[in-house]
Amino acid sequence: MGGFFGVASRTDCVSDVFYGTDYHSHLGTRRGGMVTTSDTGFKRSIHDISNSPFRTKFEDELPRHAGNLGLGVISDYEDQPLLIRSHHGVYALVTVGRVNNLDRLVRDALTRRGTHLSETKGTEENPTEVVATLINQQDSLLDGIRWAQRAIHGSCSLLLLTPDAIYAARDRLGRTPTVIGRKDGAFCVALESSALPNLGYEPVRDLGPGEIVRVTPDGVEVLEPPGDHLQICSFLWIYYGYPASSYEGINTESARNRCGQALARNHDVEADWVAGIPDSGIGHAIGYATEAGIPYRRPFVKYTPTWPRSFMPQEQRVRDLVASMKLIPIRDLIDGKRLLFCEDSIVRGTQLRDIIRRTFDCGARQVHMRPACPPLMHGCPYLNFSRSKSELDLAARRAVKELEGDASSRLDEYADASSDRYARMVQFIGQQLGLTTLRYQTLPDMVAAIGLPREKLCTYCWNGEALFEEV
Amino acid sequence: MGGFFGVASRTDCVSDVFYGTDYHSHLGTRRGGMVTTSDTGFKRSIHDISNSPFRTKFEDELPRHAGNLGLGVISDYEDQPLLIRSHHGVYALVTVGRVNNLDRLVRDALTRRGTHLSETKGTEENPTEVVATLINQQDSLLDGIRWAQRAIHGSCSLLLLTPDAIYAARDRLGRTPTVIGRKDGAFCVALESSALPNLGYEPVRDLGPGEIVRVTPDGVEVLEPPGDHLQICSFLWIYYGYPASSYEGINTESARNRCGQALARNHDVEADWVAGIPDSGIGHAIGYATEAGIPYRRPFVKYTPTWPRSFMPQEQRVRDLVASMKLIPIRDLIDGKRLLFCEDSIVRGTQLRDIIRRTFDCGARQVHMRPACPPLMHGCPYLNFSRSKSELDLAARRAVKELEGDASSRLDEYADASSDRYARMVQFIGQQLGLTTLRYQTLPDMVAAIGLPREKLCTYCWNGEALFEEV
Amino acid sequence: MGGFFGVASRTDCVSDVFYGTDYHSHLGTRRGGMVTTSDTGFKRSIHDISNSPFRTKFEDELPRHAGNLGLGVISDYEDQPLLIRSHHGVYALVTVGRVNNLDRLVRDALTRRGTHLSETKGTEENPTEVVATLINQQDSLLDGIRWAQRAIHGSCSLLLLTPDAIYAARDRLGRTPTVIGRKDGAFCVALESSALPNLGYEPVRDLGPGEIVRVTPDGVEVLEPPGDHLQICSFLWIYYGYPASSYEGINTESARNRCGQALARNHDVEADWVAGIPDSGIGHAIGYATEAGIPYRRPFVKYTPTWPRSFMPQEQRVRDLVASMKLIPIRDLIDGKRLLFCEDSIVRGTQLRDIIRRTFDCGARQVHMRPACPPLMHGCPYLNFSRSKSELDLAARRAVKELEGDASSRLDEYADASSDRYARMVQFIGQQLGLTTLRYQTLPDMVAAIGLPREKLCTYCWNGEALFEEV
C-alpha cells in the first residue's frame, strides 16, 4: 500500500509532517520519505525503514528540514518523494496506488527523445517517476495531473509539492481515501484521518473521486471537481485501515463492530469466549461479543513491543515466522474452552492454520472461525497492498481447484453464498484449517455493516465485479 | 525493571536466547545484552536499545554467537551481561532488582585491597558488578550467591552463566518472578513465562523465594531450597506483567479480568461503553464489561506500529509527550457517549488528565474512571520499575498534601477505604482529573482478584506494609 | 575534480572496479559510486565519502555486486553513477568535468514537454543528469555523446555503461586524461593510469581529444576518432595528478623532477637543505636537490595516517586547519638552517604563509620558495578542481590589486616574467609570505619540463590564453 501526509502551514510544518507521516507507518514496510520547502529550496530525506521505525530514522535529520510546506510518505516499494525539475519548475511528488500499464507508459514516454527515467533500480522503474513523466507531458501541472489520472490503469492518489502549494489528487475512482484537515493557520492532507487528532487537526472533508485541489496555508482551492463514480476499497474497513480513521464519514472501528454484530446475528454455536485475531479481528470480535452476549476475551495477545507492525515482510517465509512469533497464547483462557474467533479475512490461510493448531495444542475444546468478509476469490488489480505472486494461492481458489480440478472454474457460483458449491468450498476450507466450524460473512451483510451504498464500494476481491473500469 | 532469559540446551541455543530475550522487551528501554558460551569461550554483545528494538540491534551479530548455553537481558540502566573473571573462573552475570545499600556495599568491598570496579560510568557504579563483587567474596559460586542475597537490601534475582551451567537465583522474598521451562533437550529460565510457548517450552515451575538452582541441558538441580516467605509484587498482575505470563501459577490477563469483574460488582453508574486505557487497562476493562453487561469498546487505540513499548522514557517530559501521541481517539465512539474507563492505576495522573480532557473534547458526556488497585501512597523501595524522583509526585500524596498541608500526614487513615479522609482524597483526585466519577478498587478486592493469600503479596505501594524486611 | 574507472572483463569485474576506483580517491572528497551489470540487471551503490574512505564505505556491499562490466566514480559534488532509462534502454553514466552553460542546457531541455530532471538536490541540478538529457536527445548513444560533447561549454569526459559495453569519451579538447588498459581477458578505462599496475593492467594508449570508444571484454572499438586539438591541463603534472600516472605518455613524477631541475638551473642562493611542501612539492624538490647538489631533506612530514587526502574540504576555514594540522615540523632539520622549498604553486598563499611562519618559529635562518609554475593569474573555467568563489583570492591578483588599485589591470604585463611589473608583483608576494626569497618557474621552463608542445597544453591559469575555445 503506502500512505502520505502533507502540511501547508503559516508556521513551520516540520514537526507536523514528521508525526503525521509516522502515523501512516502501518501502511508500508520499506521506505519512508520527507520533503520540505522553504526560501533555501527543497530539502528531502529518504530512508530504509524495513528494520527500524520511521521516527528513529528521521528524527536526527529534522533540524535540517525547515519551511511551511512539506510532505511525507510511507512506501512499500519505491523511493519517494521524488524531486523533479521540469518545464513546470521544481516539485516534489509522492504517490499511492498501482500502475498496471507501467510498461506501456514507459514505452510511450521514452519514444520522446530527451526523456529519461533516472530513479531506475537495477531493472525496475520507479512508478512515481513514471507518474512525473506523465505530469510533465502537459502544459500545466493541473493538466498534467489530469492526464496522469486518465492515462494510468489501476489507481493513483498523489501529493505534489511546489514552492507555493500542495496539489492533492485522489485517484479517479476514489479507491484510496484522501482527507483534508484544518487547524488554526494550517491545512493538512492525509490518507488516514487517524493522523489528524493528535496533531490538532479537525477533519474538513474527504476529497471526492478524481478530485484535484490546491492546498495553501490560506485554504483549499478545488481545481478539478470530483467525478461521479466512487469505488472505494471495502477492505479499508475490513482489514487494513486504521481503527481510528474514517473514510467517507464512516469510522473503521465502528464498521468492524457492526461487522461482528452482523456475524453474531447469524449466531448458531455455543462458545465460552469470543476473541479476535489481532489486530484487525479485534474490532469485529468486540461487536460479535456484544451482540451474542458471549464474553469477549484475549486468548492471544500480540507482542507489540517488538513485533509492532501490522504489515508483513514481503517474503512469505518470513511473514509466516513473524506472524507466528508475534502472537502469544494465554493457555488459561484456552484450555478446556470453546472459542469463537473473528478474523478480518482468510487469504492464504497458512498463518491461520498455525494459530488454530496452536489453539488446540493449548487445550481448546472447539475453535470456531467467523471471517468478517466473504471468501476472497480474486487478487486486487487496483492497489498494491499485497503482491501475492498468484491469486491461486488464495484459500478459496485452492478449494475450488481441489473440488473442480481447475481453480478458475464456476467462480460466480462459488461466490454465491446460497449455492451448494459455496457450501462445499467453505466446508473444504474449514477442514483444511482444522476448524470446528467456519462461517463467512455474506457480501450483503458486509456492505450493510460498512454502510455505504453497494455501488460505491469496490467488491472485486469477492465477486470479481469492476463497475466502472476494465481491469 | 528489566528482564532476563537463559537457555541450557543440547543443541545450539542462540536463536532461543535471542527470541526469548526479545520477549522481555516491555520490561526495559535502555540496554539489551546477550552472552553465549562454547568451546571457543564466551561471546558477549551489549547494545543501546533506547532508539531501536532489541532484535534490530542484535540480529546482525547472531552469526558471531554460538554454543549450547546462553543468557540475554533487557535492562533499564546498566550494561549487562558482565563477563567476570575471578577465583571462581570466568562467568557471565545478569541481575534484575534494586540494591538500596549500593554505596555501603561498594565501600565495604573497596576496603579490600586489590578489589576494583571497572564498569563504572562516570561516577555511577554498575550494580551488577557490585553483585559480582559480593559473589567473589566467598569460596564457591553458591556461597557467593547466597551471600549476595543476604547482603543486598532491596531485591536481586540473577542468572549466572559458567562454561558448564546456568545458576539461577530468585530474590530472597520472591518479589520478582523466575520461571523454569523445558522442551526436548533444553531447559530455559525466564522472568516472563510468556517467553516460553512460542519457543516450544512448557513451564515446569516457578522458583521459590531465595531459591538457587543450577540448570544444565540435563536438568535442574536445587542448590538452595526456597525460603518460607514470599512477597511477590502485586503490581505484576495489575500493571507491568505481560498478559500471557503467569506468576505463582496465576495468569495475568485472567487476574485482570477478575479485577475488572470485582470493580463491576460495585457498579453504580450507567454507561454506554466500558473501555480500557491501553495497554494494561484493557484486561481490567474486558472483565468489567462482561460482569456489568455493558458493551466493551475501544474509544482510544494505541498506535503500536511506532509507539510500541509499554515502558516510557525516563525523562518525564518526553514520557508525557509519548503517552499523548501513542493513543489515538475515535470520535465516533466518544461523541455523546457516557464512558467508563478501567485503568491499571493512577500514578502521577498527568497523562490520565490529558486523556480525560481529550475525551471530553471529543464530545463525551460523562467519563468515569475505575482504577484496578487502591490509591498509590508509597514509592516502591524494592524494585526499579519507576525511578520517580519523589513519592510526593503521587496523585494521592498530592491530594493528602492539599487536604492536610503535609503530604505525609495520616497516611494510614488515607489508605483506609472506609475512612472519611479516603473519601475526601478520592473526591479531590477525581476533581483534579476532571472526572465525572472516580472509584478505586479496594485492597481486599484486588488481593482476591489476584488470588494469592494476602501475606504472600507485597502491597507496600498501597499500605506501606513490609512484612519480612526493613526497608 | 573527480575520477572514474571502468572494467569490461570476461570474468567478474567487481574487485577490479572497487580497487581501481579507490585509486582515484585523491581526486574527490564528497561522493563515491559503483555500478555493475549482469544478467540480473544493474546494481548501483552511492555513498558519502567525506568522512570515511571509499573502501570502508563500499566493501560491505561488494557481495551484492556482480557481473563482467562495471564502473566506479569519485566525485566532488554530485551523486554518481546515475542509472538512466531512456529510448536508448537502460544505462549508467559517470562524468568528470565542468558544464559552464548548465542553466542554458537545463532550460533548453525542459522546454521539451515530458522531460524532467529528478536528481535535483534542493535547488541544484545534477550535471551528470543534464549530460544524460543531452545524450537522450539523439537517436543513438553515439550521436547522443557526440551531441553532448558539442553542446557543453567547459569539459566533459564520461563513461557510459550499457548491459553490453562501456562507452568512454574524453572531453572535446582532452583537458582531462582518459587511458585504456588491458590484461588477459579484460580491458579497463581510467582517468589515472596509476590505477592500472597493481591490478595487473598494462596501459594501451590514451584516448585522444574528443575520441569516443566502445569497450568490451573483447576489445576497444573506435566510434569517433580523436580531434585535432589537444588542450590538456598542465596542472595535472604540476599539482593534482598522481605521481605514478602518465598522461600523453609523460610521467608525472618525472615531469616534476624536471621542473625542479629547471628551477635549480636558475639557482642563485645558498641553502643547507632542499625540501618539498607535501605532497606535490616533493617531486619538484627531489629534482631541484639533484640538480643543485644540495641535500634533499624533509623538515615537514605529512601525517598521512589520519590526514590522508590531498584534496581539501570545500570550506576554506576547515581547509586551512587541515592544512596546518597535517604537516608536522621537524625542528632538528630546521633550527639554524637555510631552507629552500619547492611547492607546486601558490594559490591563495594562506596555508603557505602559515607554514613559512612556523618554519621561522622553529629557528630557520632563511626560507626560500620556488614554485614549480608561474604565478596563477586566472581561475580555471574548464575543470572543477577548485571552486574558489573568486579569482581575486589568488595571491597574484591580490598583489596586482595592491600595486594597481585594480586587481584586473595590466594582467598581460604582470604575466610577463621579463617585465618590471612582474618583478614588483613577485617581490610583493614574497614579502606578504615573509620569505627570504621567492622565485617562480617561468612558463617556457615549465612547458619544457612537462615536455609536450606548448600548443597542446592549456596554460590558461597563467596567461589567460584559450586557444581553441571561447570561455
Place this chain on the structure above:
Amino acid sequence: MGGFFGVASRTDCVSDVFYGTDYHSHLGTRRGGMVTTSDTGFKRSIHDISNSPFRTKFEDELPRHAGNLGLGVISDYEDQPLLIRSHHGVYALVTVGRVNNLDRLVRDALTRRGTHLSETKGTEENPTEVVATLINQQDSLLDGIRWAQRAIHGSCSLLLLTPDAIYAARDRLGRTPTVIGRKDGAFCVALESSALPNLGYEPVRDLGPGEIVRVTPDGVEVLEPPGDHLQICSFLWIYYGYPASSYEGINTESARNRCGQALARNHDVEADWVAGIPDSGIGHAIGYATEAGIPYRRPFVKYTPTWPRSFMPQEQRVRDLVASMKLIPIRDLIDGKRLLFCEDSIVRGTQLRDIIRRTFDCGARQVHMRPACPPLMHGCPYLNFSRSKSELDLAARRAVKELEGDASSRLDEYADASSDRYARMVQFIGQQLGLTTLRYQTLPDMVAAIGLPREKLCTYCWNGEALFEEV
C-alpha cells in the same frame, strides 16, 4: 604497540586530547579511546578504529566531553581507557607495553577473594585491567604504580587520570618513550613528541626509565626519580617511531638520515637512483643518496589517500595484500635502471620479495637492497609491536634453518657480521629475495647512527642481549 596522550590544562582540554591522540594513530589499528574528567565526573569513549580513522569515530562525541584533564589512547588490542573504582577512588588508566607474566599475575590476583576482572573478552584478560589490579593492591596510587612496574615482566608505560591530576609512569627500563610538553596554562604527556608542535606544546623533557610524575595544570611533580638503567628500543628510530619525533633528544628522521649515510660509506655498487621503501625507508634513503652522491628518486609511491596507515592488519594474508596494493610503481623511474633501495629492516621478507619482483617486472636492470639495521634474529619479548606467531618466520632464522638444519643453531655466530656464517646467511637471504646485492647495516654503525651509548639501547632483536632483565 599503542600510544597515549594526556593533557592537564587550566582551560578545556578536549580538543588537545582529541588531536594529540590522533597523532598517535600510526601506532595501533584496533581500538581508540578518550576519557575526560570534570565536575560532572568522568566521561569515556571507546571505538573500534580498524575500519575508520580515529577522528571520524570520535568527533561526533566531542561535545559530550568536557574538563581540564583528559587522556587518549590508540591500542592494538584491548579496550582502553578503563574506568576503575577502587579504594583509591575512581581513576582512568591507559597502558602501553607487554605483560609477559599476565597469567601468573591474574592467578595471584584472583586468589584474593573479592577481586575480579570484568573487562574479559571471551577468554582473554584485558592487560590494562590486570595492571589496575596490581595498582589496587597497594595503599596509595604511587605505591601501586611502583608495585605494578616491579611485578610486570615485559614493559608497561602508563597514564592514570584522577579527578585532580595525571600520573605518568615510563616503563622500568624506558623501553618506550614518554615525553612531557608545556604551553601556556597546560602540560601534556605523550609517547610521540611529534604530537606536540601543532598543538602548541614545547617539549620539556623525556621521563627517565621507571620515573613516575604527577602532572597538573600547574606543573610536573616527580614522585619517583628515574632509575639508572635505560634500555630504549632501537627500533623506534629504525622503523616505527614517527619521523618528527625525538626520543632521548634524538630526532628520528635525522637518525635515519645518518643510518643511510653510514650505509653509503660502505658503498660498493653503481646505481642510477637511490630510493626508500615507504614509509620508514625514505629517511634512510635520503641520507644514503646525499652521502653517495647518487640521485634520490621515488620509483614507488605509497597511495596514502586510502592506504594511510603504517601499521598493518594482524592477519598476515591481509597484511600482504595491503602491502602490495599500497605501493604503486612508476615504470618511468624503473625501466632500464639500476636501483638501490634502503629499507628499515627485513622481517619475514614476504612483502619485500613481492616488491623486488615487481621492480624487475617493470624493467629494472639491478635491484640492490640496504637494510638500515642488521638481520633480525629474535622476536621482541618486551613490546607488542608485532605479534608474530613464531620468530622462526624471520627471514634470517629461516636462512639459518636452511643452512644448519636447525633454526636456532649458532645464532651468536650468525649475528657476527665478520663471520663466514653471517656472510652465507646474507647471501642466502639475498638469493631468496631475488636481489642483485644485499648488504645489511652493522650493529656498531647502527648504534653510532642513532647516537646513544650502546648500553642504553636495547638490541635484543639483533643479538639477543638483555642487559638488565631476564626475559
